Amino acid sequence: MTKILIFLTLPEQVRAAYHARLTEDFPELDIVLARTFEEACAEIADADILYTFGAMVRDELYGHARKLKWVQALGTGLDNIADAPLLPRQVMITSTRGIHGKPMSEAAIMFMLALARDFPRALKAQAAHRWERWPARLLAGKRVGILGVGLIAEELAPRCKAFDMTVVGISRTARPLPGFDEFRSRDSLEHAVGDLDYLILLVPLEAATRHIVNARVLAAMKPGACLINIARGGVVDEEALIAALESGQIAGAAIDTFIEEPLPAAHRLWEAPNTLITAHCAAFNQSYIDDALPQFETNLRCFLDGNLAAMINVDRHGG
Numbered sequence: 001m002t003k004i005l006i007f008l009t010l011p012e013q014v015r016a017a018y019h020a021r022l023t024e025d026f027p028e029l030d031i032v033l034a035r036t037f038e039e040a041c042a043e044i045a046d047a048d049i050l051y052t053f054g055a056m057v058r059d060e061l062y063g064h065a066r067k068l069k070w071v072q073a074l075g076t077g078l079d080n081i082a083d084a085p086l087l088p089r090q091v092m093i094t095s096t097r098g099i100h101g102k103p104m105s106e107a108a109i110m111f112m113l114a115l116a117r118d119f120p121r122a123l124k125a126q127a128a129h130r131w132e133r134w135p136a137r138l139l140a141g142k143r144v145g146i147l148g149v150g151l152i153a154e155e156l157a158p159r160c161k162a163f164d165m166t167v168v169g170i171s172r173t174a175r176p177l178p179g180f181d182e183f184r185s186r187d188s189l190e191h192a193v194g195d196l197d198y199l200i201l202l203v204p205l206e207a208a209t210r211h212i213v214n215a216r217v218l219a220a221m222k223p224g225a226c227l228i229n230i231a232r233g234g235v236v237d238e239e240a241l242i243a244a245l246e247s248g249q250i251a252g253a254a255i256d257t258f259i260e261e262p263l264p265a266a267h268r269l270w271e272a273p274n275t276l277i278t279a280h281c282a283a284f285n286q287s288y289i290d291d292a293l294p295q296f297e298t299n300l301r302c303f304l305d306g307n308l309a310a311m312i313n314v315d316r317h318g319g
Contacts, residue, residue, distance in 0.1 A: 005047040007040040062086040092318035099291035101155030107282035111254035140164035148203030205232035215240035233258035
């Protein structure tokens with residue numbers, strides 16, 4: 001019997017929903033839900049398929065796998081999957097694509113508005129029952145750069161234009177797309193960020209993008225600029241970011257993803273000035289399972305039928 005291991009460090013009701021839906025649709029399969037990393041290490045030994053999210057696993061997990069044939073990533077990012085040394089090359093990898101544009105765009109807009117209007121200050125004033133007023137900054141007339149121009153950026157750019165912002169795409173290649181006013185080269189990132197008010201990160205984590213936002217890039221940003229990372233933690237040099245925030249080199253940051261997750265309680269980013277922190281949930285929304293699960297079920301039916309060529313979002317064919 002084909003065994004599927006679901007390993008997701010999400011709220012229990014969310015994990016259970018994935019398990020219940022798959023069990024109902026594929027009653028002939030052995031579908032196991034791992035709630036901890038230790039459970040996943042034990043259950044993966046005889047699993048044929050792993051359904052997970054790259055940011056939630058460690059390479060050690062694959063060292064326990066003996067029968068694994070396919071990993072379906074719940075997101076677009078394949079870090080900790082495709083780059084895992086212990087994951088055999090013959091294991092197929094597929095991802096979930098095309099469903100992140102709306103939630104990620106809304107998260108980016110929320111972060112820009114929150115930073116512009118100093119919303120954390122408003123929450124602190126409310127908690128202290130303190131009536132306090134200050135002038136807000138506007139998004140209108142500001143320049144936003146989007147580092148990494150893929151499907152999510154294509155949905156984000158027109159939304160930024162709706163706020164009367166100038167939108168700059170920063171990419172390895174330039175191409176005409178709705179919502180973008182201009183393109184700049186990722187290869188000269190230090191020169192591309194100098195006049196931006198907001199820099200939004202959407203690049204995948206790979207060798208070329210690890211710490212792509214480093215001390216030099218942060219120093220090139222203007223003092224009033226803000227950084228928004230809804231990509232992967234590893235694309236930012238966190239120590240350099242903390243230094244830039246503490247020194248006032250940049251005005252603020254909103255960070256949804258981190259090098260180590262969960263972010264340790266003692267991490268200095270928690271106390272960094274003018275910084276918003278969320279728990280890797282920019283794309284996480286109430287309809288995510290309804291959008292993501294059909295892609296996995298489509299691939300699962302193809303896999304069970306032996307029709308691997310018909311599988312979608314294949315990032316590595318394996319074999």
